[in-house]
Each structure stands twice: as C-alpha cells, then as structure tokens.
Amino acid sequence: MGGGSLVAVTRTTLVCLALLGATALVLHAMGRPWSCACGHVALWHGDPASSENSQHLTDWYSFTHVIHGFLFYALAWGIGRLRGSPLPAGVGFMLAILLECAWEIVENTPWIVERYRAETVSLGYNGDSVVNSLGDIAATALGYGLAATLPVALIVVIALVIEVALAWLIRDNLTLNVLMLLHPVESVKAWQAGTGK
Numbered sequence: 001m002g003g004g005s006l007v008a009v010t011r012t013t014l015v016c017l018a019l020l021g022a023t024a025l026v027l028h029a030m031g032r033p034w035s036c037a038c039g040h041v042a043l044w045h046g047d048p049a050s051s052e053n054s055q056h057l058t059d060w061y062s063f064t065h066v067i068h069g070f071l072f073y074a075l076a077w078g079i080g081r082l083r084g085s086p087l088p089a090g091v092g093f094m095l096a097i098l099l100e101c102a103w104e105i106v107e108n109t110p111w112i113v114e115r116y117r118a119e120t121v122s123l124g125y126n127g128d129s130v131v132n133s134l135g136d137i138a139a140t141a142l143g144y145g146l147a148a149t150l151p152v153a154l155i156v157v158i159a160l161v162i163e164v165a166l167a168w169l170i171r172d173n174l175t176l177n178v179l180m181l182l183h184p185v186e187s188v189k190a191w192q193a194g195t196g197k
Contacts, residue, residue, distance in 0.1 A: 012090035016097045016141075020134060023101040027130045032108055035131045048121075048170045054128045057135040063162045064174040065100070065136040069143020070155050072096035093144060100140040104133040112181075119184040121172050121192035 028034060035041045036055035045056035053059055076092030087095070106112060108127045116122045128136070147155050166173035171192045180188060 008088070008090050012094055015094050019094075019097050019101050020137060023104055023137070024130050024134060026105055027108055027128075027133055030105070030108060032127055032133070033129050035129050041131055048172070049124070051124055051126075053122075054125065054132045056129075057131055058139070059132070060166060060170050060172075062135060062139040063166060064177065065139035066143035066146070067159050067162060067174050068100055068103070069096060069140040069145070070147045070159055072099055072140065073144050073147035075099075089148070092148075093141070096140060096144045097137065100137050104128070104136060108133070115181060119189070120177065120180040121189070 033055075036052055038052055038055070042052075042056040043058060045052050045059045047053065048060050054061065073092065073096065076087050076095055079095075080086035080092075086092075113125060113127045116125045146158070150158075163173045163175055167176065171194070176188060176192070179185065180192075
C-alpha cells in the first residue's frame with residue numbers, strides 16, 4: 001500500500017469512527033439506551049417478537065442493513081457514472097456510512113417509532129439501543145464491502161435470498177418494511193401477524 005493509499009484509508013477510517021461516535025451520542029441524547037435493559041448484550045438475538053429485539057448487537061433485521069450497503073454502493077456507483085469518473089473508494093464508503101448513520105437517527109425519532117408500531121408487524125417496537133444501531137451500521141459497511149468486491153449478479157442473488165429467507169422466517173424483510181412504513185396494506189399486516197393467509 002502506497003503512502004497516498006495509507007493516508008486515504010486512515011482518513012476514511014477516522015471519518016467513519018467520528019460518524020459512529022457522533023451517531024451514538026445523538027441517539028443517546030434522544031433517549032435511546034446504550035444497550036438492552038435486560039442487563040447484557042448478546043451478539044445475536046433471534047426472536048423478532050421479543051421486547052429485546054433491536055436491543056442487542058445483531059438480529060434478523062441486521063440482514064436488511066446488509067442490503068442497505070448494497071444499495072448505497074449502487075448509489076455511489078451511480079454518482080460516479082453521472083460525474084464521469086468513479087467516486088474514490090473511501091468517499092463512497094464514507095457516504096454509505098453517513099447515510100446509514102442518518103437513517104439510524106431518523107429511524108429512532110418518536111414519529112418513525114410510532115409509525116412502525118402502528119403500521120408494521122413491529123407492534124412492540126420501541127426503537128433501537130445504541131449498540132443495535134452501531135451493529136446495523138456495521139452490517140451496512142459489510143454490505144457495501146461485499147458489493148464493492150463481488151460480481152453484481154451475485155449481489156442481486158444474495159439480496160433476493162435475504163429477502164425471501166426473512167419473509168419465510170419472520171414474515172418481514174426490507175421490501176415489506178418500506179412498504180408498510182410508507183403505504184400500509186392491511187392484508188400484509190394480517191399475514192405478518194399470522195392472522196392472514
């Protein structure tokens with residue numbers, strides 16, 4: 001790695017760490033707990049109906065954040081196409097982290113939390129812990145890294161597998177999450193709750 005590359009990597013790393021720190025502080029200032037009220041932090045929490053969902057480092061919804069990373073990579077690629085030259089790798093990555101940090105803050109505002117509770121399968125959702133939000137950002141970073149290194153066709157397959165698997169396993173996924181947040185469909189809500197076909 002040349003000197004210029006090392007400087008770019010160091011700058012990207014420092015900016016991303018600053019974004020993570022600022023996001024954690026903003027979320028905590030908004031009233032989000034640092035971690036689960038249960039008194040411990042698990043690497044994985046697999047019960048989406050539990051009050052501990054979105055309180056530990058990772059859960060089923062972490063996979064949707066991997067797809068965020070895929071989408072943010074596509075956005076960075078598209079911006080590069082529009083400007084006639086690719087975005088520098090570090091700039092695209094920092095953009096992805098910035099967007100995900102912004103989403104984590106917006107997602108944990110009272111309006112969005114109440115919207116999730118009222119219109120989605122997440123009836124008991126009370127927002128994310130700071131630890132969970134940081135885990136979501138890490139999942140986005142993973143998705144971005146995968147999209148930057150794997151063939152596009154494989155990324156599309158991975159995204160489809162994630163969406164289908166989540167729909168089958170927890171009756172929710174990124175597509176349904178966005179749909180139910182923006183334009184709730186009662187039949188989908190009933191199916192997610194296990195009362196529909």
